[in-house]
Amino acid sequence: MAYFTQQLINAITLGAIYGLIAIGYTMVYGIIGMINFAHGEVFMIGAFISLIGFMICAMLGIGSGAVAIILVLLVAMTFTAIYGWAIERTAYRPLRGSFKLAPLISAIGVSILLQNYVQLAQGARPKPGGHVVEGGFNLFSADGFDVRVTWLQIVIVVVTVVLMAGFSWLIAATPLGRQQRACEQDMKMASLLGVNVDRTISLTFVMGAALAAVAGAMFLMYYGIIDFFIGFLAGIKAFTAAVLGGIGSLPGAMLGGLLIGLIEVFWAGYFSSEYKDVAVFAILVLVLIFRPTGLLGKPEIEKV
Amino acid sequence: MLEVREVATFYGAIQALHGVDLDVAAGEIVTLIGANGAGKSTLLMTICGSPRARTGSIRLEGQDITHLPTHEIVLRGVAQVPEGRRIFPRMSVYENLQMGAIVADPAHFQKDIERVFEMFPRLAERREQRGGTLSGGEQQMLAIGRALMSRPRLLLLDEPSLGLAPLIVRQIFEAIGRIAREEKVTIFLVEQNAYHALRLADRGYVLVNGRVRLSGTGRELLANPEIRSAYLEGGHE
Ligand SMILES: Nc1ncnc2c1ncn2[C@@H]1O[C@H](COP(=O)(O)OP(=O)(O)OP(=O)(O)O)[C@@H](O)[C@H]1O
Numbered sequence A: 001m002a003y004f005t006q007q008l009i010n011a012i013t014l015g016a017i018y019g020l021i022a023i024g025y026t027m028v029y030g031i032i033g034m035i036n037f038a039h040g041e042v043f044m045i046g047a048f049i050s051l052i053g054f055m056i057c058a059m060l061g062i063g064s065g066a067v068a069i070i071l072v073l074l075v076a077m078t079f080t081a082i083y084g085w086a087i088e089r090t091a092y093r094p095l096r097g098s099f100k101l102a103p104l105i106s107a108i109g110v111s112i113l114l115q116n117y118v119q120l121a122q123g124a125r126p127k128p129g130g131h132v133v134e135g136g137f138n139l140f141s142a143d144g145f146d147v148r149v150t151w152l153q154i155v156i157v158v159v160t161v162v163l164m165a166g167f168s169w170l171i172a173a174t175p176l177g178r179q180q181r182a183c184e185q186d187m188k189m190a191s192l193l194g195v196n197v198d199r200t201i202s203l204t205f206v207m208g209a210a211l212a213a214v215a216g217a218m219f220l221m222y223y224g225i226i227d228f229f230i231g232f233l234a235g236i237k238a239f240t241a242a243v244l245g246g247i248g249s250l251p252g253a254m255l256g257g258l259l260i261g262l263i264e265v266f267w268a269g270y271f272s273s274e275y276k277d278v279a280v281f282a283i284l285v286l287v288l289i290f291r292p293t294g295l296l297g298k299p300e301i302e303k304v
Numbered sequence B: 001m002l003e004v005r006e007v008a009t010f011y012g013a014i015q016a017l018h019g020v021d022l023d024v025a026a027g028e029i030v031t032l033i034g035a036n037g038a039g040k041s042t043l044l045m046t047i048c049g050s051p052r053a054r055t056g057s058i059r060l061e062g063q064d065i066t067h068l069p070t071h072e073i074v075l076r077g078v079a080q081v082p083e084g085r086r087i088f089p090r091m092s093v094y095e096n097l098q099m100g101a102i103v104a105d106p107a108h109f110q111k112d113i114e115r116v117f118e119m120f121p122r123l124a125e126r127r128e129q130r131g132g133t134l135s136g137g138e139q140q141m142l143a144i145g146r147a148l149m150s151r152p153r154l155l156l157l158d159e160p161s162l163g164l165a166p167l168i169v170r171q172i173f174e175a176i177g178r179i180a181r182e183e184k185v186t187i188f189l190v191e192q193n194a195y196h197a198l199r200l201a202d203r204g205y206v207l208v209n210g211r212v213r214l215s216g217t218g219r220e221l222l223a224n225p226e227i228r229s230a231y232l233e234g235g236h237e
């Protein structure tokens, strides 16, 4: 029981990070029907910007962990959002309206470019950093096993829940979110009502990148070490989360993230940590075969 | 209000409009009739800049809008009730109407939505229902209401009576007449239902294979034997 609870806590933390990345995949797919394969790299960029941010905070002598985290999150969200915007502008928008595979190929190109760029700029060796929140407390002890919750885990889950709630509200209840959903459902009609479609698509990339930046910052703090390649695995897992939840669905991405966190952690905890990634990919394959619309995917039957 | 000059529109290599000329004066109801595939919908969409006219020009209230992006044309007072209605299926009736008001002054919103509900009481009853689950007639009412929410000066309607029962068709045409009279909106109406359209309209144009073939007052066109045989066969309504 204690062991189980411990795994559950770890899984929720990891699932929060995947969920934040998955939102970017699902929103972009929802609006332009494209899998942004460079999104994992956007997350990686977010982690590196956070790493630099924490170093600068340390240099400036900002002692408080909370202040440092808030500053780093804001800076990472801003700069990563600029990356997201620039990628859409330069690599995808010019290809809009050409054949369907073109932006996908372009995305893979962007992904390789960003990996190489970070490898050159930051070096290939893993970089440690982001150790700002230490400690935790024992939740309870049983069977000679301490169930521990770290303060960092609480920070990660709280920040994620707040961001997801805020973001869901933005999409469901603000004019901006309504325009975003309108573009998703009928882009041409949205433009006939005065929506600036190009701007709305840009904003979707910007929002997805900002959330990925938060995930990057938390990944850095959680593992304490990053390299230029982290975007690949985390990206595929978050993509799996988006597909599992139902690509295009916002609650689906959050649920999918949580489930992927659970599957990965419990697989590693009860079977073998060597095959935990394989377990996740097996899920991806199974979902694609048996339920391509995912758990919360939109039903296709709709009278229009 | 609207001047269309020598407009040619292409879909890839296929030419859909071959130099269309027509005018709509402020305050008029003008109708465009034509067979399937004549290019009627293409003309309405070209006025809104999607697809764009390859040659020719379109002027709105004296200003050239031929090369403006769609959302800026809309901002200048054009609203369209498009072919197939294009209601947002996963948005409520209320949200669809909110979408219509994007370019309008938010201060007018409450008044305008009450006006739409007064004109189409069925929409008021279904305010929270999802657009995709409305009946065809309700969707048409919503499409018209949504277009009105922007307070357009020029309203483009693409076959608003298509697929509706005669009673609903009459309601829709009545509403269009009211909109023209009471809201002082200029109306450009595409119809297959030539009888209703020509009776309502001040003037009409006939489009054949992407070219304007005939034009005249509604009464003249109704009396024209060529029109009677081609577009009014099978009686009224
Ligand atoms: N997206 C498109 N791609 C290619 N060709 C198109 C496209 N839309 C319309 N066309 C062609 O352009 C021509 C005019 O079509 P349009 O839809 O404007 O006709 P219409 O007069 O509105 O007909 P209907 O009464 O059936 O609605 C047709 O030959 C049609 O096949």
Ligand SMILES: [Mg+2]
Binding pocket: B040, B041, B042, B083, B158
């Ligand atoms: Mg048509």
